[in-house]
Amino acid sequence: MAQKKKMSAKDNSSYQKKFWKVFFLGLGGVFLFFMCANFGLFGAMPSFDELENPDSNLATEIIASDGVTLGKFYRENRSPVKFEDLPQHLVDALISTEDERFYEHSGIDARGTLRAAVSLGADGGASTLSQQLAKLLFHGEGSRFILFRLVQKVKEWIIATKLERQYTKNEIIALYLNRADFVNTAVGIRSAANVYFGKEPKDLAIEEGAVLVGMLKNPSLYNPVREKRKQLVLDRRNTVLSQMVRNNFLEPAAKDLLEKKPIKLDFNPESHTDGIATYFREYLRDYMKKWCKENKKPDGTEYNIYQDGLKIYTTIDSRMQKHAEEAVDEHLKGLQAEFFKAQKSNKNAPFFKLTTDETDKLMMRAMKNSERWRLMKNQDKSEEEIIKSFSEKTDMRIFTWKGDRDTIMSPIDSIRYYKHFLQTGMISMEPQTGHVKVWVGGINYKHFQYDHAGQGARQVGSTFKPFVYATAIEQLNMSPCDSIVDSPFTIPRGRHNVSESWTPRNSDGKYRGMINLKKALANSINTVSAKLIDRTGPKAVIDLTQKLGVTADIPEQVSICLGAVEITVEDMVAAFSTFANKGIYIKPQLITRIEDKNGNSIFETIPETHDVLNQDIAYAVIKLMEGVTEEGTGTRLRWGGAGFTKYKYQFTNPIAGKTGTTQNNSDGWFMGIVPNLCTGVWVGCEDRSARFRSTAMGQGATMALPIWGLYMDKCYKDDKLNVSKEPFERPENISIKVDCWKAVKDTLDFDQDVDEFNF
Structure with missing residues (x-):
């Protein structure tokens, strides 16, 4: 084998030069590559400010009064x-x-x-x-x-x-x-x-x-x-x-x-349709959009609830909210089953007393309000094509009280199916602060997104009567112990702008003769309410109702004394809270403060308040409403109710309340008050023509009152909540007679059963 030549010093020097040349060129290339990248020649590099404050895209948190996160507003769910x-x-x-x-x-x-x-x-x-x-x-x-x-x-x-x-x-x-x-x-x-x-x-x-x-x-x-x-x-x-x-x-x-x-x-x-207080969160989203337009950042730009990482501290109590939602579920599952039973013999279920033409118009309106209609309209489909599509059966996932279920159904049948469901609106508020503790806008936000607590106004029925009685006490110097005759009564045409003579009748068709105001309200006697508004005039009642915070447009008609007025649950709760707050109205508060992502307070609410009634009158109305749960339409709170509404609660503490049932049993109400909590509950179907046929099932005492009872029972068993069982605070030296038993007993000179007297 031939021997390799020994490398000369000259050759070695040449190789070394090449090596170092390649090395430095490579090193320079890498350095140049890094410099090009650093100066953005291969695309933008983050600036110092961006490194100091990287785009965080933070979710806005909704925080309950007890520190629990209720939900978030986000495009990227990050806190x-x-x-x-x-x-x-x-x-x-x-x-x-x-x-x-x-x-x-x-x-x-x-x-x-x-x-x-x-x-x-x-x-x-x-x-x-x-x-x-x-x-x-x-x-x-x-x-x-x-x-x-x-x-x-x-x-x-x-x-x-x-x-x-x-x-x-x-x-x-x-x-x-x-x-x-x-x-x-x-x-x-x-x-x-x-x-x-x-x-x-x-x-x-x-x-x-x-x-x-x-x-x-x-x-x-x-x-x-x-x-x-x-x-x-x-x-x-x-x-x-x-x-x-x-x-x-x-x-x-x-x-x-x-x-x-x-x-x-x-x-x-953590989606927008899951968790608790879903209706409240959606109500708050709309509120915050308006707030962001009115409250700018220091640099003049608007806050963004989806990326600025705000913290919204709310008045909602997550424990009470949970109790309320559980109460709604527990009662309405059973009530809904009764409703389905009641519709079996109804050929036009769930609608009563609607002609074919009226039903078709109602269903057409529902179709046009649907997402399907909107999407097909955007695809330039003709109205005929869209209507035809509503009759074609398709796979869908529907709501049931036992959980969502997959089925095959035509869209028009699904609309009618959903019209069967009983809805609810419920708000619970602390009268002394205006802090809203509970907000339930419906039974399931994923499937029913209309808010029946703050968005939907419904006829209030007899829950309007305390406003009439309060006006009478203020304007006519009456007291809960004053007597009035329960008898047939007519307001003639022309009086109070009545176009036709008006003769209200009691729901049970009975007349009780001489009766005091407390028992009259307890039994929701229509003739007494009519006589009182006849004396005060409807305008005085409307004026007081509006001072109590009701924003509805109330017609100046005597029939309003029976509740032919549409009011939201939110306004009703605020108005009734005024009676518990010694006559001082406080606008419902949903937020206590808002912080930016750095923890700086950027907004704090200031309660809106004004005087409506003196404390003696407010207390007198409370005593009137106590009679409702002591001996009137709300007494089932004391013994648990009957039939499927027989629940375990049996309250013994003072409760001021008022039931309400509208004509044809379309709307059931209960307003319940204890010293530090006022709660309003409405129950009914989306359409007023979908209802119970019988008053036994369709009255407020059956539809709405049990939700209040179940909710309060849960609150009382939750020791950390401190919901009051105490009597309402009595004003010193009250000038109005409110102790009707004592008022009568003091006039007697012998021992006798006072129940013999109609007072």
């Missing part, structure tokens, strides 16, 4: 959490799994990068937490085209080193966890902890934190909600625990115990 609010085990799991040398590098892990380069990524990538944060904040997923991916990687390195200079290590961890997407509407660790485990991050157990850290590798793949992925998720969680052992954050024995635990989720997807 930030500070590093100090993260449990140490979560931080340890993150570092162990995603970046073991996090505290040793300055944004780029040289050892990991070299390993990844040598193995061409076969041994895993080398992205540090800082690099992953750079990707989340500024350029998203990488390109599959190698050259573009290389450019993005360089930009990622540059941003990562800048982030390391800008933020502390702890701040980078918090920023990263606040930006990570955990799927199922959960963006950020706080949302993830709430969505998957119903907890705040600080309350997560070690094995729960490991599940969430395990998801970071591929959230869709390691989605713990997916049934088919449960073993995969369990294995991934255990891998995280093993990494914690490897990095000396967890003892092997502890890991062995944790690995044996199953994954227990408390899945709470």
